[in-house]
Amino acid sequence: MGAPAQAVADAKAYLRIDGTDEDALLATLAGAAIGLCERFTGLTLLSAARTDMVAACSPEWQRLPATPVSAIASVASLDPLGVASVLPVEAYAIDIDAAGDGWVRLTGPIAASRLQVGYTAGIAADWPSLAEPLRQGVIRLVAHLYAHRDAVDDAGPPAAVTALWRPYRRMRLA
Structure with missing residues (x-):
């Protein structure tokens, strides 16, 4: 997923850039900054439909990789060739816990x-x-990446970026 157009517009306003010459670069930098924010916080920022794979370990619960989850729409089994077969509702259980983590488990054996x-x-x-x-935090990181591209003496992102993101950070034990 690319960076939202409004994120690019906000970064341009923050950097005081007029015109469209830098839009492609700023969109790339915004996408990278959003990805870094998601990795740092452990949260998916913008709601979107996703499809992910989890192990089919009956009867153990498997956590979905993105969070917070608002809906689980489908569960399918994959054969060795990667062909998906939608499972009947009685073949699995799903849950979304209070922290927004999505969980799936099989209720019986499948191949x-x-x-x-x-x-x-x-x-x-x-x-x-x-x-x-x-x-x-995303906009400030975009500005930092834009201003310090190819700089050998770059000391890293400003501390303000992590200070803005830290209250949203979710830590997980593996």
């Missing part, structure tokens, strides 16, 4: 080693709905 799960995950429906500290 598959992986499950393909379709679900929706993300904090906000769109860029303007995202919490201001998360947006500002």
Whole structure:
């Protein structure tokens, strides 16, 4: 998923850039900054439909990789060739816990080693709905990456970026 157009527009305004010459670069930098924010916080920022694979370990619960999950739409088994077969509802159980983690487990044995799960995950429906500290951290990181591209003496992103993101950080034990 590319960076939202509004994120690029916000970064351009922050950097005081007029015109469209730098739009492609800023979109790439915004996409990277959003990805880094998601890795740092452990949260998916913008709500989107996803499809991920989890192990088909009956009867153990398997956590979906993205969070917070708002809906789990489908569960399918994958054969050794990767062909998906939608499972009947009674063949699996799903749950979304209070922390927003999505969980799937098989309720009986099936001949598959992986499950393909379709679900929706993300904090906000769109860029303007995202919490201001998360947006500002992304914009500041885009500005840093833009200003320091190819700089050998770059000391890394400003501390303000992590300070803005830290309250949203979720730690998980593996």
